[in-house]
Amino acid sequence: MDEQGLNQMEIEMQRTLDSLSKYISSGKNNKEHLRNVLEPFSQLLKYTNLEVNVSVTIRYYACQKCKKLIHVSELGNAIRLPCAESHVFCNNQCLKALIEDMTLRNILDWKELSVCPSCFQKIPENLIFAAYGGREYFNKLLYEERDKKLNFQCLICLENYQVKDGITLECDHRFCNTCLSAHLKANIDERKIDDKNLKCPNDCNMPIDVNIIKYLVDDATFQKYLKFSITGWQPTGEDAKEIYFQCPGAGCENMILLPSNLEEYKCEHCNHESCPKCRDKPHKGNTCEAYAKWKAENDQADIKFNELMNQNNWVNCPWCRQPIERVTGCKFMVCNSVACRGAKYFCFDCKKGLNADHEAHICLRT
Template identity: 35%
Template sequence: MSTLVDKLNNHLQTLSKIIIDNKLQTESYMSLQKTLEAISFYIKKYNLELSVDCTITSTECDVCYHPIKQKNEKNKITFQCNHHCCSNDCLKNHVMHSNRYLTDYQETKCPKCNKYIMPNIIENAYGGKDEFEIFLQKYEDERAARFDCGICYTKTRVDEGITFNCDHRFCQACVKDFANAMIDQGSVSEKELACADCGNPISPVILKFILTPTYFERFIKFRNREYIPENEEGAIVFYKCTGNDCEWFVVCDEAIEIVTCPSCRIKNCPKCRDLPHIGLTCEQNEKRKEDERLERLRKQKEEEKAVKDKEDEDEFIEAAKKLGFKTCPHCKSMCERISGCNFMRCYSKSCAGKKNFCLLCEKAITDAQHYSHYKAQGPYGKICNALDGTPE
């Protein structure tokens, strides 16, 4: 009988272990079935009665309905309505599936009583308010719609972009930096402050939205200076002074060629606002300036070429001298002694064999100095009058 009791105890312990350890998975079905069959066999064979005392030691999660074991009680989260969930992951999963967007997390309700879950409880599940805000920012950034900015050529969130009236869209930061740079240099005309794709002017309403009050005020000031009223009869000219921060203006007859600002004493043509150009129309003056600019550019290129040619020539002469070539003092041609003495006769096109020089000192000498220039050692020696200081 003791053997029977031992066998039953062993089978019951196996059964308890399977249930308590929550191993009722697919892979444990076979062992569970065999254990129950063995217990049933002994009960029927010996006509026994089996009493089972079950004590529930775990609670059920009110969110995922899985049991919460005693060893996991420390991970349990209790809502203000006294319902609870089994873990942080369980609550985060509930938040994600209960709302269309994570930003609506404050609308999360308890699945048991349908009461709102306190936001701080949800935030704590993510590690605290600061950690949750970081996670929320990353979550939103990953899911935000994006576009390709035509200025910086990067993918940018749509809500961080600016759409112009021409329907082209750019980064708000790019447009702001571009506008600030143009305002800093006073380039605020409609052609200059324009869309990078199509050239249509940027609306002042958009500029007011993205610029600081200081920069927008400067934009308005510069734009007003650029304003020239239309005049169908061509009888008057509206002129604003070009001085920095000078707001003086005058309406004058178009025949006037020079206007002097009474404030900063700047003189300009009132029509084109350039320096005075008496005797020339504004168009002629503009052409003259362009011609002068092209002439300066041409001269600059010529000077650069001359410097480069001189450097190349000096480099060539230096290399030639290392190879034994000498420079004719008359025509500056390179000469090489093939044979004979140090009295050299140049046969270049310029000298044509009529000019002479000393191979040693490279100074010009005459036919009469063929021997007298080499008093110390003669024309075949290694020294001449110029080198040893002997008077001619």
């Protein structure tokens, strides 16, 4: 090759190198353009059987998240990892986005999964805290996320709830606020406010603390609870000769101290008569226990007798209340009981008392 040819080749090589230098300095990432620059240069080297020794100085770093090129002059504003390759992030936003991607947005796994995506070195905690606005804010996020994850199964409705939506009793049994509130309100409305009733619904006999009751029920129900607590109080010690009694009469709120040996009391406000001890009907001469047993036995007998009447198609005479059986005949009945003695009449179908046999009436069958 003559001198003129060498000069021309030198000019072409310089032009190619200048173009390559400008491309690298621009920070662009266009592979097609780079190929167009290098292919002629490569062919020229082959043709001339020459070699090129290149000294490379890294002037750009790629962000590990968005891949944007960061010039060395801008590294002061970037997040630089302490790994051997000095991997970088554009800013805290890119680092935070990478952590959320690596943890699949489950920030509770941040310690195990927060690593450099290129060299897998752990990302220092101080850089992670900074990316989230500081340690205090990061810990707050962890607490909120942990609170979302923690849940329990209510022992009443068997549904799953977050911990913040439930109450854990001293016995360590846990219920949702709705179920435990309903349990408390139902017992309070029925005046069942002692420890035998206001206890853990899981049948462990652990009484429910008054502060939990106040927290769960509405104000009106809690005031009712306080009122029943007061009215259920009984004197002790030397005062045990008296009892604190509230009249069970409908709508009556009369409360009074009565002698503990009093067997019956007629309310001075509503005239309702009752036993001061069991609050049932007066049963003078019988203990409350004996009366309760007799009442239960008779109630059961009444139930069985009513079943017998229905089975045999008997009806009660509207005049004397004695059971009457119709064997044959029409619906007009004559009662021959000791009380009526054949002088009282009624309709078997509607049970209406009549003034005469076969008296015309509007029969409303019952």
